[in-house]
Amino acid sequence: MKRLNNFFYDEDLRSDAKCFVVLNGTQIESKKFVFHFDKNSQFFDILITLSYLEKVNLPTQIITSNIEEFYEILAKFYIYKRQQIPNEILISEKLKPEIEKFKEIVPFLAINKDIEKFYYTYLMIRTLRKLCPWDSKQTHESLIPELVEEPLECIEEIKKQNPKGVEEELGDVLLQILLHAEIGSETNEFTLESIAEGLFNKMYERHPHVFKETKEKSPEEVLNDWENNKKKKKHLNISKILASFITTVDLQEEAKYIGLEFRNKEEIYDKILEELNEVKKASDDALKEEIGDLLFSVLNLARYLQIDPAHALFISYQKFMERVRKFKSLSEEDQKDIDKAWEKIKKNER
Template identity: 35%
Template sequence: MPDSFKTADQTYDAILKALHHLIEVVAKLRSPDGGCPWDLVQTPETLIPYVIEEAYEVVDAIKSGDQEAITEELGDLLLQVVLQAQIASESNHFSLQEVAQGITEKLIRRHPHVFGELEVSDPDEVRQNWEKIKAQEKGKTPEQTQLLTYLLKRYARSLPPLMAGMKISQKAASVGFEWDNVDGVWQKFSEELAEFKEALETEDKEHQQAELGDLLFVIINLARWYGLDANDALQETNLRFIKRLSLVESFVERPLSDFSLDELETMWRKAKATLREQGE
């Protein structure tokens, strides 16, 4: 057993015991005999939002550097893994054992420079070899996995839409799908904004949705041209909005719904000014 799995107050056996207890608790929550009504009605699909939410909360905790928060959020994410496996095992699809075995075998298979005889010289060579092995596993040739559409489909399938949009625009630009200058991007933005406004005048929700997507994609491209991260920008705006709203709530002792729009606007401007004075 690697020494890294041992600490002054924790042993490998203790880790296994804790994991086993978690598995038992989840199984009890899903038990038709005395289980939790909420857990019992969950499906793999209904749990998708929680998987995404917990992953983001892990990232937020890591960024904060708060070790207690990181521990808690990793636990919440681990719960989602165990719960998905528990639900699958109830239908005899797969079990947590197969999940663990699968990732272990994959790690060994994709690290022949650690578990085999292959020698590598740097991280870039590791990455290239990883992609080669990954292609073989999926029955693809290295050439097929290097096709632009193969990469873009992977981004669209596995990343949050805003991050996927940035990756897709970057990769497309790298092979020539690019404007000559930023003026062309601004022109495209004006076109898409006009088309979106036009679509809103119709009753066709599908068309409206499509035009909104086109407009957002152009905004992502504008961010790329100016060296900005659209995902981080939106996250900062979300947090800034919440901070201002929290300050507004601190100004009053009644629900915000009791106030008129003009009153809310006045308090909002006050909150912005207060935060500005505080350098936030």
């Protein structure tokens, strides 16, 4: 085995390697983290990947067609990172001219630091999806609570005018984006690239006053155009509802720790019935407040039973949407008796 820091070369796959970097296009299957690079791969991608693996100090086996290629890759990597090749790296005479040529282009390979840090972070997320028991089990659905809660925590830090807190919470928001992007990539649904491209196209289309029109517009006109554009693609959105649910539950949890808590779930059932009766009796002026109290009590029940109300509502939301879709697909004759048609749709779900 030839080894330099956390990189090593061996003809056989080693059990002590946590990652594999395959440089010759050979496909290997492993539960560990595998980077495949063939002859068409951009050499810079290899360099930045090795740079990340060195940064996080993961034992990495480089799989190549021969050991000379292993030394060549590491020589170029160390030139790129530190402009100096360690004495332990053996360069054959026939490779030395190529290495010298590489030294000349290194200044042109400099990468924007923002992009470099972002790419390292994304590679870390990809690593965790393979090597961390918790991260590897997450799905789009299981991450819904965090996806809703993290932006709210960021808003809280903004309101506190706490820049360091905002910085940290924005990192947590970015974590959710990268996790969902990687999950989408694994299931061939979407990728980080397609997400970025979709956002680019949307922002381009929604800013004709910047990219297409010559006439200057006021901020009010720009906002009006934006809203009109959004209305063309209007769809049901429950994100604000989910956000308010999580905020409410957090408040109820805080209240619990100062002694404001029900003794059992039966007390909450009674409170819900009490609030429902108040809704029935409420005047038009008081109706909004009473419905708010009813919702607050239902959320308290979910919290007490350790059920995420935002996720529970989202499940019901999806179920209702599917039933509406099935109802719309019925013939006009079948739609006439709404109650009968609706019960039939529900029965077919069981």
